[in-house]
Amino acid sequence: MSKFQLKRDQSIQVILETAMRLFSEKGFEATSIRNISLEAEISLGLMYNYFESKEELMLEILKRGSVIVKEAFAELLKEPAPHSAIEQYVRHTVKFLKANKAFCKLLQTVHLQSDEGRQVQSEIKKESAAAEEKVRHHLINSGIPFPELEAKLLFASIDGMVQHYLANDNYPIDDVATLLLMKYR
Amino acid sequence: MSKFQLKRDQSIQVILETAMRLFSEKGFEATSIRNISLEAEISLGLMYNYFESKEELMLEILKRGSVIVKEAFAELLKEPAPHSAIEQYVRHTVKFLKANKAFCKLLQTVHLQSDEGRQVQSEIKKESAAAEEKVRHHLINSGIPFPELEAKLLFASIDGMVQHYLANDNYPIDDVATLLLMKYR
Amino acid sequence: MSKFQLKRDQSIQVILETAMRLFSEKGFEATSIRNISLEAEISLGLMYNYFESKEELMLEILKRGSVIVKEAFAELLKEPAPHSAIEQYVRHTVKFLKANKAFCKLLQTVHLQSDEGRQVQSEIKKESAAAEEKVRHHLINSGIPFPELEAKLLFASIDGMVQHYLANDNYPIDDVATLLLMKYR
Amino acid sequence: MSKFQLKRDQSIQVILETAMRLFSEKGFEATSIRNISLEAEISLGLMYNYFESKEELMLEILKRGSVIVKEAFAELLKEPAPHSAIEQYVRHTVKFLKANKAFCKLLQTVHLQSDEGRQVQSEIKKESAAAEEKVRHHLINSGIPFPELEAKLLFASIDGMVQHYLANDNYPIDDVATLLLMKYR
DNA sequence: AATGAATGAGACTTCATTCAT
DNA sequence: TATGAATGAAGTCTCATTCAT
Structure with a gap:
């Protein structure tokens, strides 16, 4: 057995x-x-x-990745924010990115044809929603002028970093992240 | 005839x-x-x-896009910077993005297999290099502490915006761009 | 066109x-x-x-055969019975069999897996039902002792003839049919 | 051991x-x-x-069936005809059919590809030849007009009955057989 | 120039069979 | 003996491309 x-x-x-x-x-x-x-x-x-099929293999990859994403975000939400929710979110994202580079690349790249595939992909997105919400609230509570837009810009900056990190070897993502965080001190 | x-x-x-x-x-x-x-x-x-072939059709799309990109950046470099090189670059990028949404989506998505394809893609990148360089110099000359990193962060933010604009309908890219530019006043 | x-x-x-x-x-x-x-x-x-597929090719064969069967039985029912309904039925069956040997062989042989296949096959059977009913009534009206059983035996004899005709070259199906009909004079 | x-x-x-x-x-x-x-x-x-193989498994099924068929016919030939050779043959056939339904269904259905398979199948047919010959002689000796054709019709009727019995649950084969035999009194 | 019929290499998938344990 | 993991030939099907008209 x-x-x-x-x-x-x-x-x-x-x-x-x-x-x-x-x-x-x-x-x-x-x-x-x-x-x-x-x-x-x-x-x-x-x-x-x-x-069962190539499609199902892809789904299995996504499902397993989904579990890892879920765990990562669960851990993130469990911890109290060290200094700021933003720093916590960014550092976690970078850490996860480094630990799961291939999977992140896959997520960026892949065009899902099947309904089930899109469903899993949207589930993965939902995982991060709570953490993003935490960041959004942090910005709202910080008294910054346009908190919703600020959130959009922040997530754009993060995703841009991720994109460049995945596309280029030797991208200094930690340094860029540090610089990004300095904007939100 | x-x-x-x-x-x-x-x-x-x-x-x-x-x-x-x-x-x-x-x-x-x-x-x-x-x-x-x-x-x-x-x-x-x-x-x-x-x-001649499907591959060639794809190449033609890329080549024609490449020409448009080249023209856009040529125009950008021709103009004197209105207030700042950064603002000029961001506004041009957004304008180009809106005018060539399908092409930009294609660029993001496509995995080039052939050498010629990759060559065209890298040529497109080179087009923007001069404009990026202008921005980079602007940052260096501005006396900001880590100009190279700042440039990386700025381009990450821009590409992240682009990515989100292409992925979501109704993404308020002009507002996010405005907010981004406010950071560099 | x-x-x-x-x-x-x-x-x-x-x-x-x-x-x-x-x-x-x-x-x-x-x-x-x-x-x-x-x-x-x-x-x-x-x-x-x-x-579209091998399955669909099979279905098309069955459907076209189904149409031919339908036409054949429609013709049979249109005609007045020459001497007896039985003779008419047997002669028509033999005639159809000779004209559509390959299709009849296929019908005997094929194991339908798909639901649609079985449906077409049962439709083909339904086509003959009216003609069989006519024969059954003829037997009932003839005052023969066990008309239902007689019908079963008659159809068994016919199908057996068909089976042997399809399996053997040179099977004298006309003579066997004639002999069969002599039993029902 | x-x-x-x-x-x-x-x-x-x-x-x-x-x-x-x-x-x-x-x-x-x-x-x-x-x-x-x-x-x-x-x-x-x-x-x-x-x-050794799927093919060989099939052959083994056929061979064992062949033995059973042989035994059945040997038994049939050993017995003296009770009333008539025809009745004896029909009753034996029905009995065998009921006792070996699955095997009979297989025989009807299967398309043998291999030479060996066809050989076994033809051997099975030969087993019945002697019994069929006995029936044929009975018909010849009975003074009936067309004994050879009558034999063909009789075997067609029997095989048709078998076919219908295998295809339909609740087919009253005994009754149909009785009716058939009544024709040959 | 224009059409869509025809081709066949190559993809996904199944399954009889062998192999390692 | 017994297991099921592993193999690869062969099947179905797709689709870029060519061909005949």
């Missing part, structure tokens, strides 16, 4: 990691199952022992 | 616009030539009178 | 005939699309210009 | 029965070895300890 479970899990892990990398590098459609099998050094058919 | 030429150009224009829309909506791989021909109301075979 | 329509119809006809033959000879599952395309001397992909 | 042998035989029996059922229900091609292994609650790999 457990003998097979181990092999299963190993294979599943290899498939998921390879697929995530290739999907994020080349896109979902441009990545063939053969591509994945060659890179993962498994047989072409093995994928279908564990995933 | 000229009558045929006119019709030809019209067809080409329709194809390019339809293809751009579909590529940006569904992705390059997920859009078939038949799709485009149906939407553009051009017969399938005729597509190949105008474009 | 008509120029292409002709080619379309020719191709469709070739595909349908070849597929019917192969399905009835080897069974649906054991017949590959490649098989059909090779025998029909068309390209593999052409089938998919005209039929 | 014997304990293992027993278990082995039990497993083989379960596999054969399950396979026969599935083959006759869904067809040979549409039934996968995995299907059989799941229904028979035998592990996939173990199947191949008992049968």
Whole structure:
């Protein structure tokens, strides 16, 4: 029983990691199952022992990522804000980004065709909503003139940073983040 | 003669616009030539009178976009900075974005496989380099503490705005841009 | 328009005939699309210009057969019975069988998986129901002891004849039919 | 030893029965070895300890059926005809049919691809030849006008009955058989 | 120039079979 | 003996591209 479970899990892990990398590098459609099998050094058919289809493989990647995102934001909300909610949010985002680079790249890139795919994607977005709300409230309470717009600008800046970090090697995201936070002291 | 030429150009224009829309909506791989021909109301075979291949059609879209980008930035560099180079850059970017939404969406989305594609894409980037440089110099000359980092943050904020504008209908990009510029007064 | 329509119809006809033959000879599952395309001397992909799937090709065969069956039985019911309803039914059945040997073989053989397939098959059966009813009534009115059972036996004999005719070359179905009819004088 | 042998035989029996059922229900091609292994609650790999291949499993079913058919006909030929050879043949056929419904269904349904398969099938047919010959002689000796044709009609009627019995639940085959026999008194 | 029929390489997927344990 | 993980040939289907008219 457990003998097979181990092999299963190993294979599943290899498939998921390879697929995530290739999907994020080349896109979902441009990545063939053969591509994945060659890179993962498994047989072409093995994928279908564990995933019903290419689509389902993608969904599984998203679902697992969704869980990680959920955990990350749950942790964030649990902690009391160290100095400011903004700093906490930004630092967490950067930390998560570094720890889950491939998945973040995938999220940015992927065009979901299926309804289920879009649903999972929107669920992932919902996860962050509470944390964003916390930041938005922080801005509202800070007495800043246009708190809603400020929130929009802040999230734009963060997402822009993320985008550049994912696109360029050696992007000094920590420094840029620090500079960003200095604007909100 | 000229009558045929006119019709030809019209067809080409329709194809390019339809293809751009579909590529940006569904992705390059997920859009078939038949799709485009149906939407553009051009017969399938005729597509190949105008474009050698699907790849070439994509390249043509990028090349024409590249020309527009080049013109836009040329115009930008020609004008004297009204108040500040930053404001000029941001306003131009927003204006261009609004005028070329589909193309910008395509640029964000598309995964270029071919070398030629990547080359065109990098050329487009180079177009903006001069304008970015102008902004960077403005920041350096302004005596701000970390001008290079500031530039990175500024471009991140701009690209984040662009990203959110393209993703959401009704995104108040002018207001967010105004707020952003207020930080650099 | 008509120029292409002709080619379309020719191709469709070739595909349908070849597929019917192969399905009835080897069974649906054991017949590959490649098989059909090779025998029909068309390209593999052409089938998919005209039929969405192998399943749909099968359905189309059944539907067209269904129409022919319907016409045949309509004709049968229109005519007044020459001597007896039984003779009329048997002769018509034999005539139809000879004219549509491949389709009859297919009907006998095929295992329908899909609901739609089974539906078409049951529709075909319904077509014959009225004609069978006419025969049944004839038997009831004839004062024969067990008319319902007689009908069952008669239809069994007919179907057995059909089965043997389809299985063996040179089966003297006309003579067997004549002999059968002599039992009901 | 014997304990293992027993278990082995039990497993083989379960596999054969399950396979026969599935083959006759869904067809040979549409039934996968995995299907059989799941229904028979035998592990996939173990199947191949008992049968070299799917084809060979089918052959084994046919061979065992062939033996049963042979025994049945041997028994039939051993007995003296009670009243008539025809009655004896029909009653035996019905009895065998009821006792081996699944196998009979399989025989009707299956399209044999391999030579060996067809050979076994033709052997099964040969088994019945002697019994059929007895019936044919009975008809010839009875002074009936067209004995050969009468035989053909009789066997057609029987096979038609069999066909209807296998296709419909609650088919009153005994009654139909009785009625058939009444024609030959 | 214009049409859509035709082609076939390559994608996804299944499944009989083998292999490692 | 028994298990199910792993393999890869072969099937269905898609679609960029060519061809005949």
